Amino acid sequence: MIEVEGLTKYYGRSPVPAIEDVTFRVEKGEILGFLGPNGAGKTTTMRIITGYFPPSKGTARVAGYDVMEDPMEVKRRVGYLPEHPPLYNDMTVEGFLDFVADIRGLERSRKKLRVGKVAERCGLDDVMDVRIGKLSKGYRQRVGIAQALVHDPEVLILDEPTIGLDPKQVVEVRNLIKGLAGERTVILSTHILPEVSMTCGRVVIINKGRVVAEDTPENLTARLRGVRTIFVEARGPADAIEKVLREVPDVKDVRNEGSEDGTHRFVVESTLEKDVRAQLASSIVSGGFQLLELRPVGMSLEDIFLQLTTEEGA
């Protein structure tokens, strides 16, 4: 439903890209969590998909339409909640939803029905005649979600939909989003780790503008739980080295990361409790291979997770 390929964005004349080579897909009916610490590039990516601005490089397609080539077709199919809910303070909730339905091109005959429906779904029934400027933060966020839903879009893009809500409202909003799975395709950005495990079927983790991991929330949390990664470079027959590495106790996984004229690079995963570096070194040497490098991998998923909020409601 959504295909993002090689997206790169430079802001203004900045030499550093805000995002670089971001690629992922979202299947129909799926809820994708877009997880990353502050400044990772979540908003930038979403703004490109919604056609707010074009990428410097790469393509984004929604329902088969290219955002650059058929922006109107894409915009018709997308419901978007920006980071700051776009609300006119001098309008009533009903007037605003009506306006959004108009500019989003919802058929006139369905307007009344849809406005009523999203109002009910987002718990806005009691405030339909209230001016938006008078609403509390939580209600404003709900109006933000309602405006993204009002034209019955196939695709929903929600930028930090639970930010600034109290715990009870957070639960409500999450349930609301979960209820959309199946009928709509959703991308949801957040920097709150538990949020994705609660709502999303799949997670893309982005850090410093690059996609660093993509998996189900279960697998990611498993990877987070007690894994230590070590980088090993050695010379010798690749298979033999891998076999020796695997035989070291407490080693859980060995991945061959590539070779260059007889030098092989491996990433070894072990349990967090044991430091297996000494063991690895002696095994390689006693196996008759040459050890060139051995170091713990510094920046990895774990460090990114540490930057993410693991607390609820933060």
Added chain:
Amino acid sequence: MRGFFAVFKKELHSYLTSPIAYVLAAVFLVLMGFLFRNLVMQFNAFCLTYFSQAARFGGQLPELNLNRIVVESFFGLLGFISLFMIPMLTMRLYAEEKKLGTFELLTTSPISNLQTILGKFSACFVLYAGTVGLTLVMMGLLDAYGEPDWGPIVSSYLGVLLLGASFVAIGILASSLTENQIVAVAISFGALLLFWLMGWASQFASGGLRKVMEYLSIIDHMEDFYKGVIDTKDVLFYLSFTFFSLFLTAVVLESRKWRGVR
């Protein structure tokens, strides 16, 4: 088309629910009423002393013309006051959307920039036209107590509306350049004053530049309207001035999008 109407409705609603439009319209009308009174009094004084002046002019009396003295000055002043009023009406049109973040809603909706620009333009223009229309009361008074020539009055209204359209368009362009409403007022007021004084400035230029400056002088094109003459050249001037400014607004919005700065 639907997007245009939605934006038009939204902007008009926003004007009519905020005090700014009412205050500006009230100030405008009070000022115009005040000026109108002064002009009438002046004309009155002129009439009373008319025959005693005859001796001075040696029997050759100047024309006693209500239109020349009251109507022409009235519309001249109306244009001048619009110069102050319109930037305050247009300042929010884009600047506020950018500040509130609602600009993101508009640009990610399936409506074109042209539709939003025209929607905003029309709403502001309708408000201006409505306010100017209220001055018809004064013209009515003039008609009740005197015998003005309605031809020039009608053409002057047309001229003033065309002038207002150009002002609104410049104001929208200025508003699209910034997210700060004060900056928007400053830019549009500065630009309008520049065009207002262009005729005067053209006297100190020569050759082609002088021709261009004379042509761009935004008030000189009003002269014929005051006299009851509707010249297509002048009408075209104001219309192209308006469309060009709105077109530039679209260019600004589009280019900012490419640079990724809003």
